[in-house]
Amino acid sequence: MTVFTRPHRPGRRLALLASTLAVLGVLGGCEKTPPPSFKSLDITGAEYARQLALTDANGQPFLLSSLKGKVAVVFFGYTQCPDVCPTTLTNLAETQRLLGPEGDKLVGVFVTVDPKRDTATLLKSYVGAFNPNWVALRGTPDEVTAAAKEFKVFYREVPGRTETSYTVDHTAASFVFDPQGKVRLYVRHATPPADLAADIKVLLAAH
Numbered sequence: 001m002t003v004f005t006r007p008h009r010p011g012r013r014l015a016l017l018a019s020t021l022a023v024l025g026v027l028g029g030c031e032k033t034p035p036p037s038f039k040s041l042d043i044t045g046a047e048y049a050r051q052l053a054l055t056d057a058n059g060q061p062f063l064l065s066s067l068k069g070k071v072a073v074v075f076f077g078y079t080q081c082p083d084v085c086p087t088t089l090t091n092l093a094e095t096q097r098l099l100g101p102e103g104d105k106l107v108g109v110f111v112t113v114d115p116k117r118d119t120a121t122l123l124k125s126y127v128g129a130f131n132p133n134w135v136a137l138r139g140t141p142d143e144v145t146a147a148a149k150e151f152k153v154f155y156r157e158v159p160g161r162t163e164t165s166y167t168v169d170h171t172a173a174s175f176v177f178d179p180q181g182k183v184r185l186y187v188r189h190a191t192p193p194a195d196l197a198a199d200i201k202v203l204l205a206a207h
Helices: 010-029 084-098 100-105 120-128 141-151 193-205
Strands: 053-056 061-063 071-077 106-112 135-138 155-158 167-170 174-177 183-187
Touching (some): 053 141, 071 084, 071 141, 084 100, 084 106, 084 193, 100 106, 100 193, 106 120, 120 135, 174 193, 183 193
Parallel strands (some): 071 106, 106 135
Antiparallel strands (some): 053 061, 053 135, 155 167
């Protein structure tokens, strides 16, 4: 019986091996970059908090799109808030300090949920005490209601001893927008400034 054997071709095997490795290399290059890890809640792609159109403390129309190129931190509150609002703004000012040279790329945006008492002058003074370059916004009661609905923010007047001494219960979280103007993070109240600064650095580095 005659036995036929294939000739030994090492060159062919090496070529096949090289081709296989090349394919694996291409496939490896197609792997998606893992999403960034944040300390705050990542809400990238959320179907809410997409727009904000109110009036600033100088009486000029404001759109979030005007802050593109910067990181905007949006917070709903009111000037007579006893603790949550001043704490949030104080922490945001500390966050900005921790960012060092990149601090000027952070803009705080304060939206009043008490337009009846928070006049433009009062808002400008209140927010300006934390940073004169931050934005203070107000609107008619209906406009504020619409803005809060867009952000899924809750607020409600709580009667006081007099008609004008009421308080306002409200959502105590902040929303962070990246330099492209997209909402990215939901920041819980009392988040340490160092944690928020770390998250903002990630957003700035990706810009």
